[in-house]
Amino acid sequence: MTRTSNPSSKRQIGVGGFVIGAREKKYLNQIIKSNRISYGPLSQRFEKLFARAHDCKFALFCNSGTSALHVALAALKERHGWDDGDEVLVPAVTFVATSNIVCHNRMTPVFIDVDRATYNIDPALIESHITPRTRAIIPVHMMGLPCDMDPILEIAKRRGLKVIEDSCETLFASYKGRKVGSMSDVACFSTYVAHYIVTGVGGLATTNDADLSVRMRSLMNHGRDSIYITIDDDQGVSKDKLHEIVARRFSFITMGHSFRCTEFEAALGVAQMEVKDKIVKARTGNARFLIENLKDLGEHIQLPTTPPDRNHMFMMFPIVLRGEAKTGLVNYLEDHGVETRDIPPVINQPIYRKLFGDLEARNPVARWINHSGFYIGCHQYLTRRDLQFVVDTIHRYFRGK
Numbered sequence: 327m328t329r330t331s332n333p334s335s336k337r338q339i340g341v342g343g344f345v346i347g348a349r350e351k352k353y354l355n356q357i358i359k360s361n362r363i364s365y366g367p368l369s370q371r372f373e374k375l376f377a378r379a380h381d382c383k384f385a386l387f388c389n390s391g392t393s394a395l396h397v398a399l400a401a402l403k404e405r406h407g408w409d410d411g412d413e414v415l416v417p418a419v420t421f422v423a424t425s426n427i428v429c430h431n432r433m434t435p436v437f438i439d440v441d442r443a444t445y446n447i448d449p450a451l452i453e454s455h456i457t458p459r460t461r462a463i464i465p466v467h468m469m470g471l472p473c474d475m476d477p478i479l480e481i482a483k484r485r486g487l488k489v490i491e492d493s494c495e496t497l498f499a500s501y502k503g504r505k506v507g508s509m510s511d512v513a514c515f516s517t518y519v520a521h522y523i524v525t526g527v528g529g530l531a532t533t534n535d536a537d538l539s540v541r542m543r544s545l546m547n548h549g550r551d552s553i554y555i556t557i558d559d560d561q562g563v564s565k566d567k568l569h570e571i572v573a574r575r576f577s578f579i580t581m582g583h584s585f586r587c588t589e590f591e592a593a594l595g596v597a598q599m600e601v602k603d604k605i606v607k608a609r610t611g612n613a614r615f616l617i618e619n620l621k622d623l624g625e626h627i628q629l630p631t632t633p634p635d636r637n638h639m640f641m642m643f644p645i646v647l648r649g650e651a652k653t654g655l656v657n658y659l660e661d662h663g664v665e666t667r668d669i670p671p672v673i674n675q676p677i678y679r680k681l682f683g684d685l686e687a688r689n690p691v692a693r694w695i696n697h698s699g700f701y702i703g704c705h706q707y708l709t710r711r712d713l714q715f716v717v718d719t720i721h722r723y724f725r726g727k
């Protein structure tokens with residue numbers, strides 16, 4: 327969205343935007359009228375729409391992408407009897423939540439460098455990181471682009487590993503005709519502020535595995551017996567069923583969490599799912615415009631690429647400088663009202679350095695991206711004028727060098 331709140335510049339072009347429109351208001355008013363705010367009809371509708379859009383049987387709405395990832399790994403760990411300290415492979419470029427949840431589940435993240443062109447986990451490096459204690463891989467579909475899933479799934483199958491897609495940055499995309507979220511044991515999405523679908527806080531876990539969906543739903547709800555998850559579960563049932571529910575509804579079978587959302591977040595989700603194709607069209611169109619108008623700077627910057635076997639949803643628009651630190655260009659853009667963010671860094675973060683040492687020495691592509699990569703917005707609230715301004719500002723920076 328174009329914002330003018332930055333007094334030092336004429337224009338501020340944000341990395342994300344959000345407008346509560348008529349559609350959102352309609353569903354929010356529906357909740358206010360009905361007085362029903364706990365997990366109910368709108369949450370279930372959001373889950374159904376989301377599952378369908380990702381070719382999955384189940385989608386479970388919870389309070390963040392991190393929570394979804396946390397229960398996904400916890401449910402697999404519990405079901406397969408993995409031990410504390412067992413290893414989970416994660417990419418060396420991702421948001422910290424991907425590896426944080428491995429640690430919170432008392433397992434060990436093992437970092438794998440990413441591909442230079444896509445910024446996603448490099449499948450060619452996976453096998454050499456597998457040990458007798460490796461249990462799972464979490465490929466992360468970064469910034470809107472699916473990972474190269476076939477080699478990842480082939481290795482996982484051959485070596486007996488489970489796969490959790492971290493799709494928090496990538497909704498609706500496909501890889502070789504298969505939807506993100508549907509290719510692995512379980513996938514996790516975020517609907518946090520500035521994401522593709524925005525519910526304020528929010529996240530979803532998708533799966534085709536009924537047992538896993540029951541375990542995850544329970545873990546999101548304090549570890550509660552799945553017989554009573556919503557307050558509707560004891561409505562309209564036979565007397566015998568009611569007595570069974572009454573006997574079990576305060577039964578907690580695992581060490582769960584309070585990861586629930588409300589109907590308010592679901593209302594925002596449902597409203598945006600109804601116009602998701604428009605959002606996709608606007609974002610991918612904006613990204614195409616940026617690529618087309620920045621491609622003459624190819625000797626200085628690497629622009630996003632999309633391999634022909636998948637599509638890019640462009641949650642963000644990444645730019646990586648070829649041979650220098652990002653600081654000069656990033657500061658120039660910020661000075662001129664174009665907001666930037668680091669491509670989510672993890673291995674160079676103080677807590678990761680403290681726990682794991684100098685991981686950048688072993689992950690040169692991640693080091694280059696941490697040093698030289700950032701992203702700008704390409705969201706649906708940007709106008710052609712905004713995008714032209716971004717293009718002109720970047721050109722001006724390189725002309726002045």
Ligand SMILES: Cc1ncc(COP(=O)(O)O)c(C=O)c1O
Pocket residue numbers: 389390391392393420421423424466492494495515516517518528529670
């Ligand atoms: C790759 C990745 N994983 C996980 C998350 C966590 O999602 P949330 O902020 O909803 O907890 C994010 C958030 O943006 C992310 O980018």
